[in-house]
Amino acid sequence: MNQGFALPAPAQPGQLPGNLRGNPHLGQWLRITPEGKVMVSPGKVEIGQGILTALAQIVAEELEVGLNQITMVAANTGFSPNESVTSGSLSVQDSGRALQQVCAEVRAIYLAKAATHLGEPVASLQICNGLISGPSGAQTSYWDLADDALLDTDATGRVPPKPNTVYRKVGTSARRLDLPDKIFGKTRFIHDMELPGMLHGRMLRPNAPGATLLSLDDAAALACNGVISVVRDGSLLAIVATGNDEAEHAAAKLSAGAVWSQPNESLPDEQDFASWLRSEPADTSVTASPPSPASSSRTIKAQYAKPFLAHASIAPSCALAVYDGAILKVWSHSQGIFNLRSDLALAFAMEPEKIIVQHVEGAGCYGHNPADDVAFDAAWLARHTPGRPVRVQWSRADELAWAPFGPAMAIDLEADLDAAGTITGWRHSIWSNGHTSRPGRGSSPALLGAWHLATPFERSPAINPPLAGGGGAERNAIPGYEFPNWQVTSHRILNMPLRTSALRSLGAMANIFAVETFIDDLARAANTDPVEWRLRYLHDERARAVIALALEKSGWPQQNLIEGKGAGFAYARYKNSGAYCAVVAEIDAAEQIYARRLTIAVDVGLAINPDGVRNQIEGGAIQATSWALKEAVRFDRTRVTSTDWESYPILRFSEVPKISVHIVPSDHPPLGAGECSIGPVVAAIGNAVFDALHIRIRQLPITAERIMSELAQQP
Amino acid sequence: MMPAAPQQPLPSTCITVNGQSHVLQVDGDTPLLTILRNHLYLKGTHYGCGSNQCGACFVLIDGFAVASCDTPIWAVAGKSVTTVEGLGTPEQPHRLQEAFLAGQAAQCGYCTSGILISAAALLSRNPHPAEADIHQALDRNLCRCGTHNRVVEAILRAAGQPAPRTP
Ligand code: FES
Ligand code: FES
Numbered sequence: 001m002n003q004g005f006a007l008p009a010p011a012q013p014g015q016l017p018g019n020l021r022g023n024p025h026l027g028q029w030l031r032i033t034p035e036g037k038v039m040v041s042p043g044k045v046e047i048g049q050g051i052l053t054a055l056a057q058i059v060a061e062e063l064e065v066g067l068n069q070i071t072m073v074a075a076n077t078g079f080s081p082n083e084s085v086t087s088g089s090l091s092v093q094d095s096g097r098a099l100q101q102v103c104a105e106v107r108a109i110y111l112a113k114a115a116t117h118l119g120e121p122v123a124s125l126q127i128c129n130g131l132i133s134g135p136s137g138a139q140t141s142y143w144d145l146a147d148d149a150l151l152d153t154d155a156t157g158r159v160p161p162k163p164n165t166v167y168r169k170v171g172t173s174a175r176r177l178d179l180p181d182k183i184f185g186k187t188r189f190i191h192d193m194e195l196p197g198m199l200h201g202r203m204l205r206p207n208a209p210g211a212t213l214l215s216l217d218d219a220a221a222l223a224c225n226g227v228i229s230v231v232r233d234g235s236l237l238a239i240v241a242t243g244n245d246e247a248e249h250a251a252a253k254l255s256a257g258a259v260w261s262q263p264n265e266s267l268p269d270e271q272d273f274a275s276w277l278r279s280e281p282a283d284t285s286v287t288a289s290p291p292s293p294a295s296s297s298r299t300i301k302a303q304y305a306k307p308f309l310a311h312a313s314i315a316p317s318c319a320l321a322v323y324d325g326a327i328l329k330v331w332s333h334s335q336g337i338f339n340l341r342s343d344l345a346l347a348f349a350m351e352p353e354k355i356i357v358q359h360v361e362g363a364g365c366y367g368h369n370p371a372d373d374v375a376f377d378a379a380w381l382a383r384h385t386p387g388r389p390v391r392v393q394w395s396r397a398d399e400l401a402w403a404p405f406g407p408a409m410a411i412d413l414e415a416d417l418d419a420a421g422t423i424t425g426w427r428h429s430i431w432s433n434g435h436t437s438r439p440g441r442g443s444s445p446a447l448l449g450a451w452h453l454a455t456p457f458e459r460s461p462a463i464n465p466p467l468a469g470g471g472g473a474e475r476n477a478i479p480g481y482e483f484p485n486w487q488v489t490s491h492r493i494l495n496m497p498l499r500t501s502a503l504r505s506l507g508a509m510a511n512i513f514a515v516e517t518f519i520d521d522l523a524r525a526a527n528t529d530p531v532e533w534r535l536r537y538l539h540d541e542r543a544r545a546v547i548a549l550a551l552e553k554s555g556w557p558q559q560n561l562i563e564g565k566g567a568g569f570a571y572a573r574y575k576n577s578g579a580y581c582a583v584v585a586e587i588d589a590a591e592q593i594y595a596r597r598l599t600i601a602v603d604v605g606l607a608i609n610p611d612g613v614r615n616q617i618e619g620g621a622i623q624a625t626s627w628a629l630k631e632a633v634r635f636d637r638t639r640v641t642s643t644d645w646e647s648y649p650i651l652r653f654s655e656v657p658k659i660s661v662h663i664v665p666s667d668h669p670p671l672g673a674g675e676c677s678i679g680p681v682v683a684a685i686g687n688a689v690f691d692a693l694h695i696r697i698r699q700l701p702i703t704a705e706r707i708m709s710e711l712a713q714q715p
Numbered sequence: 716m717m718p719a720a721p722q723q724p725l726p727s728t729c730i731t732v733n734g735q736s737h738v739l740q741v742d743g744d745t746p747l748l749t750i751l752r753n754h755l756y757l758k759g760t761h762y763g764c765g766s767n768q769c770g771a772c773f774v775l776i777d778g779f780a781v782a783s784c785d786t787p788i789w790a791v792a793g794k795s796v797t798t799v800e801g802l803g804t805p806e807q808p809h810r811l812q813e814a815f816l817a818g819q820a821a822q823c824g825y826c827t828s829g830i831l832i833s834a835a836a837l838l839s840r841n842p843h844p845a846e847a848d849i850h851q852a853l854d855r856n857l858c859r860c861g862t863h864n865r866v867v868e869a870i871l872r873a874a875g876q877p878a879p880r881t882p
Contacts, residue, residue, distance in 0.1 A: 047823070048822045048825075176819060179815075180805060181824075182821055182825075183812050183815050183816055183821065183824070184759070184799070184800070184805055184808070186759070188824075189825065191761065245745065314771055314823075314858065315762070361823075362825075363825035363859075364823035364859050393762070396764040396765060615862070618864060619822055619861035622863060644768060645768040645769055646768065650857060653856065654854050656863040
């Protein structure tokens with residue numbers, strides 16, 4: 001099923017692509033063993049997205065080996081290349097390109113060795129499943145020639161990878177390498193790890209953000225069966241026991257003996273968080289187009305809002321650690337093991353070289369979740385019990401209440417129109433906390449436990465990544481349409497009563513929701529078909545192609561004659577530079593809104609594994625549907641109150657829409673697929689709700705209560 | 716540290732897991748999930764919430780999909796428990812496991828074992844479920860990665876009535 005897909009064109013000869021630049025040593029990326037295996041050790045990590053399989057396909061293609069001859073080694077700060085954080089749909093670009101080049105060079109090195117060995121010219125040699133043969137029939141193999149010394153050298157960037165026309169493995173839907181273990185219930189998750197002599201730690205968090213531990217009576221907890229110790233440093237408190245249940249049981253007793261300071265009412269009014277955002281002190285930045293002369297006859301304005309959202313991973317975060325008095329070893333499902341190591345080094349005043357972080361798979365990860373926080377907790381406890389490994393797993397309630405949230409956002413849009421109804425000016429203003437507070441990037445550790453110590457580390461407010469890399473709050477706020485005179489104003493709120501950080505697609509979801517539903521209103525005001533309206537301002541052929549494909553496959557425009565049914569359209573190019581995505585959503589408006597069908601067209605450039613892309617797009621679309629219709633972090637003035645699946649409901653089987661994903665074949669550079677469907681799905685659902693009910697909901701989630709209250713306000 | 720109070724002798728409970736009998740000397744209130752994971756080292760059954768709200772810990776008890784996090788061991792005495800490990804193996808996969816592999820019906824896979832259990836319970840009482848039956852049978856299983864449609868298709872396939880991939 002070779003579709004002629006290509007990895008991005010090689011960099012200039014001598015120039016190293018992707019993450020090979022910072023990590024040029026070939027032996028750091030892979031090893032060939034005499035036993036017939038290619039051991040590949042990228043710095044990117046599996047977070048449920050199938051990246052290891054896509055990377056293995058790239059290796060198999062370039063080295064001419066079978067997927068079953070490849071072992072993907074989980075990343076480890078001791079030996080893997082430092083590929084920073086696995087996020088932002090960038091892994092294939094950064095890691096895939098690097099591995100492609102590594103393998104091209106490894107192949108050349110081994111072919112040269114084989115040529116000498118067989119006495120035949122390199123150009124005459126063929127490789128098949130690692131066997132290297134010459135025209136005379138003489139044979140050798142990677143495994144016969146295996147020698148680590150051959151790869152003890154830096155990449156040169158001077159060996160060209162294979163031309164895409166001969167691809168046989170990249171571009172096919174190879175099965176995921178990790179799924180058999182998961183489907184047969186084999187030990188694979190960090191949660192399943194057992195280390196000899198392992199103890200279990202249980203954290204006791206303050207009763208509200210900002211509360212401090214005034215006094216502690218731990219006698220009842222210490223008297224419990226299996227309890228080893230109570231560990232306290234300021235307001236950081238934990239119990240260590242021989243078993244998980246013992247720890248949990250004793251934690252309840254410990255909790256009864258803990259007196260916390262009266263929580264101050266530090267949280268905003270949940271019902272009116274948008275006003276709170278608009279009134280807070282902020283760091284304001286403006287990005288604008290060069291001005292062009294234009295006159296307008298009128299301005300249309302609207303306001304939008306999106307609540308705090310939880311990662312709500314299906315597993316509470318977990319970590320293990322052991323400290324031998326000199327070396328601290330940590331097992332973690334962090335997205336960025338090197339960044340975690342830096343922050344652990346800061347927190348414990350250790351040299352980074354004395355800390356080893358080993359990645360182990362956890363449950364699905366959609367951004368900066370508590371993986372790093374729990375790694376700190378385990379490491380902190382391990383330092384109190386030298387020689388004994390400690391496992392810490394958060395409770396469901398802590399996972400929902402103490403993880404960083406995707407920030408709430410308020411958005412104002414303004415469009416200036418001339419007499420003919422053409423856009424002459426566009427203003428997009430955002431109020432939001434920063435969208436990242438990941439570890440490893442500041443002078444103080446970004447780890448929850450470190451902020452609760454007797455001598456606490458400073459908690460820095462979340463920031464926004466630079467716009468050049470896609471931005472945070474401003475992601476997808478710069479118009480993807482050819483509007484003259486646009487301006488994007490981002491107010492980054494400095495006060496952070498609820499901790500915020502990166503959640504799948506960052507600001508793009510709310511920005512695309514606002515823009516794409518606003519555009520439908522503008523089109524209606526101009527009596528124009530909403531898709532046609534968009535196409536007037538959109539001449540990128542790839543964009544037009546995904547739009548055409550989504551319309552064709554969905555059967556748009558549907559005649560909406562049935563009461564309570566609606567269809568809506570939305571489009572965006574993720575980060576303005578990533579994958580293109582167009583969506584048609586069809587909904588039923590009954591006692592609540594049900595998304596029934598989503599037709600999604602994407603251009604993700606080269607699809608290394610088309611089924612993997614489809615799986616990611618579907619998953620993103622279902623999560624987006626859940627955000628659009630159900631989710632909001634709940635809180636009162638002192639604490640988060642959505643601490644279980646009843647108070648933080650997510651989409652269930654009976655509520656999931658049918659989804660068809662259509663991929664535009666492309667030989668453009670690969671673009672991540674995990675996030676591109678999020679914004680367009682939410683916006684298309686918003687437009688479908690309007691189509692069904694003629695009510696414009698501008699605040700997420702689109703619930704029955706919100707629709708009723710909007711109805712009540714209509715004249 | 717104070718010495719622990721003298722303990723009552725622990726009762727013994729006999730349970731059958733994946734066809735094998737076990738006599739356990741544990742507090743009768745210990746959740747079945749703890750027994751499976753920490754005593755029998757069957758790690759395929761997962762902890763997600765501990766309060767019967769997510770389905771990650773589902774096992775079959777006498778053919779019904781039950782939350783093992785919320786089931787005390789005394790309630791399982793004399794009953795037959797099947798975990799995901801008992802459904803099938805790579806060598807002898809359950810038809811659901813085959814169908815999940817063929818349809819790549821997972822992402823992170825953390826919810827998968829609980830979903831397989833709910834699906835197995837469904838197929839044993841309704842070998843030819845309609846899509847709506849599957850939705851209903853799986854409504855107590857949460858999946859955050861969004862693999863729902865693949866799961867439904869895989870179950871239909873296992874039941875011998877594959878749905879077309881594209882609606
Ligand atoms: S862990 Fe048992 S239902 Fe969630
Ligand atoms: S596959 Fe990740 S939660 Fe279902």
